[in-house]
Amino acid sequence: MERTHLSPYTNHHHTTTKHHPYSDSGATETCPDDDKWASRLLRECAQAISNKDSGKINHLLWMLNELSSPYGDFDQKLAYYFLQALFCKATDSGQRCYKTLVNVADKSHCFDSARKLILKFQEVSPWTTFGHVASNGAILEAFDGETKLHIIDISNTLCTQWPTLLEALATRSDETPSLKLTVVVTAAMVRSVMKEITSRMEKFARLMGVPFAFNVINGSDRPLGKLTKEELGVEDDEAIAVNCMGALRRVEVEERVDVIRLFGSLNPRVVTVVEEEADFTTSRNDFVKCFEESLRFYTLYFEMLEESFSPTSNERLALERECSRSIVRVLSCDDNHNIGLGDCERREKGNQWCERLNEHFSPVGFSDDVVDDVKALLKRYRTGWSMALDQTNPNSNKGSGILLAWKDEPVVWASAWKP
Template identity: 75%
Template sequence: MAEKDSNKIHHLLWMLNELSSPYGDCDQKLASYFLQALFCKATDSGHRCYKTLISIAEKSHSFDSIRKLILKFQEVSPWTTFGHVASNGAMLEALEGEPKLHIIDISNTLCTQWPTFLEALATRNDDTPHLKLTIVVTTSIVKSVMKEIAPRMEKFARLMGVPFEFNVMSGLNRLGELTKESLGVKEDEAVAVNCIGALRRVDVEERKGIVQMIKSLRPKVVTIVEEEADFSSLRNDFVDCFEECLRFYTIYFDMLEESFPPTSNEKLMLEKECSRSIVRVLACDDEIDHGGYSERREKGTQWSQRLQESCFSPVSYSEDVVDDVKALLKRYRAGWSLSIPTTDDSGIYLRWKDQPVIWGSVWKP
């Protein structure tokens, strides 16, 4: 570690130590998590700490606890449901009239997006299409619960009367290993690729390759939803990366603080997830070999540039989809809003207290 960075880290350690408490208020908890990450950075113990945190999470996370967490989070915040509604609407419009659908879901949503999609298919005016859903998972926590999710999805599809095939790809160590051949796409299938909170898990050097692989599938539509933060271009300047990380998680913790009761177990679980991510961003390099993945988020403008360089074209959300998203936000507490940039048509933003936090977009090759 360079002496300049070392001096900056020790100064930040001193400041955070004055404020931090793992049992305090929002600011004190956040300071505690950043203090832990900075200590790991200063002592070159980031990988060891991160592996320990992941191991603890794997042992304490059951299917029921994760399911309860996801449903409660969706109940109190549109952080995830924003992407579900926007992406489902775009895919339903792009795939209308197709008899055979193949959705490749490269996400971390644990299939919570798909019941409403199946309901929409079942109530369409035209003949109900056959849906093949391929779920791509790489994180160990997600792998452990997919065996519980599969029969539930199949049962729900039967109840909806939708011809359904459900596949799980769980043999990958990282998304960069995904290939066209492994996905089993057939010539008579209309393909959609759904990426919600997924592309940031691809190593930065492999992102162009995964975008090209998606293009090779010749999808009718690609939906991409990512958190609005830049931990990628700033990684070579530790202080800039630290400030961006602090900015993003301060907004996130503020949202959690106002959305959940103070003693909520679900809130605590989400905060602990953040603590792992903060260690991953600030104290680990991009290579990690135990249940880890890249935390090098990029902003919507950065993803847009990469996609357009790979000959993808942005597609504007229809007025109907935008209206659905606006209706969704009305279900939640004040503070949430939708932003539609006027300078281009490559995406929309979910905002918390006027700060963009989630970017949603639609693309065609």
């Protein structure tokens, strides 16, 4: 196909004035509602790619390129970020494009900017703090009465989850326990800032008066399930908790059973799992179905960002760009398992994770106190957020966890498990 009409790296500077997406196009016989032009054009383009209709692909990509902008209204933004993935899929350039996007982001990645972005996101949205509060509550309850604690943290949120847990341990009515925190890093960009995080965590633990040890393990250069108890520093007299915060989606689907088996071998008091509520696995061999699920999920995410940040927010733009890399990864290169970046994006929904976890664990369910803490957290944010119990697990009358919903659409699933 012709590649001269557009490039995924083009900087667009369109005004936010709405264009009619089907003007002089001949792309469809009926005109869609103006409010839905982006999703309709994107769906039509995805179908054309699936059908290998090169003429229609060229025409729709050209239209999307003309109409989209990362600085425009919601539809223009949605079109822009999905256009890049569709272009890469159509030209079989996803792997090269994704590596370029990651390399560019990596060069500008530093601790201060990453920390400010995460903290600002947590300030305006409970997308990550929901899982932090739920998991911390379950971990603290599982550690009740224990004096030698070890948390194995598999996440990429720069340890923003742990200051509140350290405060809770410092104010425990009985003896202050010791805490060992082992962070397994699964994202390449996070590795570069772990030295600074180590220093800050150790300083905060001293301030809280909690005996503390901090270890970092690189989990991005090999399958996570290949880690051993010895590498993780697990000792027989420790109370173990395994915390997985949005990181298991980076594990290849075929290797997830091995990871869950590893968790079981550690004999943990609790395993907490928090994942975004999207399914990019069952449709992995059907591009149109995978596209539809991606469009559904990321539309919710972009809508949430639009209503949470100001239109000129640099943080919002950074989060959207980060999200766009995930869209490229999901739609245009995720069938290539070994691109060397440890960055799988095959999300699964809570009921799918339950099927895997039920083989080795039983759901704990969150206590009334933890649920109340989560509800109190959501009250700090704008209207539109809610919590629901997930009742999909047939093996437990407690259900399989709790769901964070944005405008009644589930977006994040949190759960706690025991061997």
